[in-house]
Amino acid sequence: MGDKANTAPGAAGRALTADRPASVRNVVLVGHSGSGKTTLVEALAQATGAVNRAGRVEDGGTVSDYDEIEHRQQRSVQLSLVPVGWDGFKINLLDTPGYADFVGELRAGLRAADAALFVVSAAQEADAVAASTRMVWEECAAVGMPRAIVVTHLDTARTDFTELTAVCADLFGHDDPDAVLPLYLPVRGTEGADGHAAATGLVGLLSERILDYSTGVRREEEPDEGQRELIAEARARLIEGIIAESEDETLMDRYLGGEEIDVKTLVDDLEKAVARGSFHPVLAAAPAADGGTQGLGTLELLELITRGFPSPLEHEPPAVTTPDGQARPPVTCDPDGPLVAEVVKTAADPYVGRISLVRVFSGTLRPDETVHVSGHGLADRGHEDHDVDERIGGLTSPFGKQQRPMAHCVAGDLACVARLGRAETGDTISAKSDPLLMEPWSMPEPLLPLAVEAHSKADEDRLSQGLARLVAEDPTMRLEHNQDTRQVVLWCLGEAHQDVVLERLRGRYGVQVDAVPYKVSLRETFGGAAAGRGRHVKQSGGHGQFAICEIDVEPLPTGSGVEFVDKVVGGAVPRQFVASVEKGVRAQAARGVAAGHPLVDVRITLRDGKAHSVDSSDAAFQTAGALALREAAAEVPVHLLEPVAEVQVLVPDEYVGPVMSDLSGRRGRVVGTEQAGPGRTLVRAEVPEMEISRYAIDLRSVSHGTGRFDRAYARHEPMPPHLADRIREQA
Structure with missing residues (x-):
């Protein structure tokens, strides 16, 4: 930020170990898919000496996107940690997927970080930038997380850095555009045959120095007069923006009075404003030129991270309680404090087993110690709560496919922990003697x-174990064993998420599964009153089977379930067999009477019957009861009931019309709209669940990726006759 050069290498070949929180910087990279986050991480790793000039680590792999699925799909699908060392600091770079389906990995990265770099591609349309990053920006703003913006792909033809920074100021600085300003402007080289000149360097707006990266190693030069004139306006605006955020209230008066504010004062105020999260600098970055080690803007970005972004000491840890909910005093980022750490990611290694990426918020984590693992309250998604003691294995620092041993992990740092067999993403790790829950x-x-x-009988035996491991890794997935439809359902965030889930089941856990059409839980009910007679009489030597019962069935209001009434008089059905009739009709109701769906909202009255002193039995009257209900169902129409969901859709105001039109086309009823913050509207509707099984995908299309929705079961309602007839035909 002061345009200082420092090329101190990282610790290639061994784990970086921080001994104090002040020397740690945890930075999450956020941006649209294809914005260049992974490339930027590799450029920073190369600039710090952590990888060679080919961008490779010792085993020949890259530092990020080393997973087989990522190679096949050509995109990031999981959170990756790349630790690098620079100028006495350990920088934990958290590379997150840009695709919306993997927002759970993004949230984990935000949890583990103390500051965020928003990566924006100069080759992307402004709409793509807005749709993919605006909501995340607002999430960071809500918790006061410091943010900066990095512009990539400046080598793309017809890119305009100045125009893009104005777009960023409009999108991210809508409350204060002067808080989103560039610190450097790109310097273009000679135009090529296509008339495009690639960026070969930067000019520092505060230092007014040219930083030439054309050789792959930064060199500083003095600007000529023409260059000084070009940067004068941008420099003046930057100085005014910094002074506006300064804690020195006299600085603005001095500046307006004509006083020349020295660069050191401006840099100090800039660093404080960035750390507070009130000023968001815009920088540019690109990989190193062929044969070079320093990519465009990488050293300036490292300076921003180490001098402008806060250390973990300045980040207030989340609140803690005891596992049974009793309040505890807030923890602080103190290596000597009580141990409080959190599993932010869980992965399975075919050789090591389960590996947990952990952020230590307080205390110091050491290898081979016994810790307490507390569950996280996601039982509805298949993650059971638990409170267990476990002995951890070694601590390592990941770098590509390598795991480099660590002696310890102090508060504020991140490490991978082996052999935590019960821990899942979101769990809290604390001292055995003092269990805590974050x-x-x-x-x-x-x-x-x-x-x-x-897919086969052999896969059935492995399926439950594979699903359990999958759920432990991915808290954004919900596992459901639907008793009505007898289906195993994996609830995901989108199609790309589904693809990854299936690939992991097949490739990582060796379970071959087939995707089948999803079924909603339909119900059946009587369309009117009816009577039925069940006769089950058989004689085949020895004891026979004899049971006759007569029932009346009448519909009840929605939500009434199945009622059974005994009105038998004179002992026509002996008392011990009335319960048998009830058991039989209830079993038949659960199986359905028309299309194989549970029967609900009816009253079944047993009014008469016959028994035999020898041949009547519990089983015979159960069968007779079921036959009577089926006969009654043949006399009247049986309506199919479909589940209806209460849906709440949050979208920008400009998409309210298309969303309401789309919901209406799904047989939905819009019940109201309301403002939900500046420029956003909440649309409330009731929609048949059959029509919204793919709404997570369709809403993304209708709202250009900006919409979110929630759904909750409301009730079952009669299905339109033409749809009901189709279901019956299929059954």
Whole structure:
């Protein structure tokens, strides 16, 4: 930020170990898919000496996107940690997926970080930038997380850095555009045959120095007069923006009075404003030129991270309680304090087993110690609560496919922990003698169903174990065993999420599964009153079977379930067999009477029957009861009931019309709208669940990726006759 050069290498070949929180910087990279986050991480790793000039670590792999699924799909699908060392600091770079389906990995990165770099591609349309990053920016703003913006792909033809920074100021600085300003401007080289000149360097707006990266190693030069004139306006605006955020209230008066404010004062105020989260600098970055080690803007970015972004000491840890909910004093980022750490990611290694990426918020984590693991309250997604003591294995620092041993992990740092067999993403790790539970972070609700079944008998035996491991890794996925439809359903965030889930089941856990059509839980009910007679009489030598019962069935209001009434007089059905009739009709009701769906909202009255002193039995009257209910169902129409969901859709105001029109086309009823903050509207509707099984995908299309929705079961309602007839034909 002061345009100082420092090329101190990172610790290639061995783990970086921080001994104090002040020397740690945890930075999460956020941006749209294809914005260049992973490339930027590798450029920073190369600039710090952590990888060679080919961008490779010792085993020949890259530092990020080393997972087989990521190689096949050509995109990041999981959170990756890349630790690098520079100028006496350990920088934990958290590379997150840019695709919306993996927002759970993004949330984990935000939880583990103390500051965020928003990566914006100069080659992307402004709409893509807005749709993918605006909501995350607002999430960071809500918790006061410091943020900066990095512009990539400046080598793309027809890119305009000045125009893009103005777009960023409009999108991210809508409350204060002067708080989103560039610190450097790109310097273009010679135009090529296409008339485009690639960026070869930067000019520091505060130092007024040219930083030439054309050779792959930064060199400083003096600007000529023409260059000084070009930067004068941008420099003046930057100085005014810094002074506006200064804690020195006299600085603005001095500046307006004509006083020349020295660069050191401006840099100091800039660093404080960035650390507070009130000023958001814009920088540019690119990989190193062929044969070079320092990419465009990488050293300036490292300076910003180490001098402008806060240390973990300045980040207030989440609240803690005891596992049974009793309040505890807030913890601080103190290596000598009580141990409080959190599992932010869980992965499975075929050789090591389960590996947990952990952020230590307080205390010091050491290898081979016994710790307490507390569950996280996501039982509805298949993650059971638990409080267990476990002995951890070694501590390592990841770098590509390598795991480098660590002697310890102090408060504020991150490490990978082996052999935590019970720990899942979101769990709290604390001292065995002082168990604690951290306040959980917000997880998106998975709303896209994927029904699966084992491909073969052998796969059936492995399926439950594979699903358990999958759920432990991914808290954004919900596992459901639907008793009505007898389906195993994996609730995901989108189609890309579904693809990754299936690939992990097949490739990582060796379970071959088939995706099958998802079924909603339909119900049946009588369309009018009816009577039925069940006769079960058989004689085949020895004891026979004899049972006759007569019932009346009448419909009840929605939500009444199945009522059974005994009105038999004179002992026509002996008392011991009345319960048998009830058991039989209830079993038949559960199986359905028309299309194989549970029967609800009826009253079944047993009014008469016959028994035999020898041949009547519990089983015979159960069978007779079921036959009577089926006969009654043949006399009247049987209506199919479909589940209706209460849906709340949050979208920018400009998409309210298309969203309401789309909901109406799904047989939905819009019941109201209301403002939900500046420029956003909440649309409330009731929609048949059959029509919104893929709404997580369709809403993304209708709202250009800016919409979110929640759903909750409301009730069952009669299905339109033409749809009901189709269901019956299929059954």
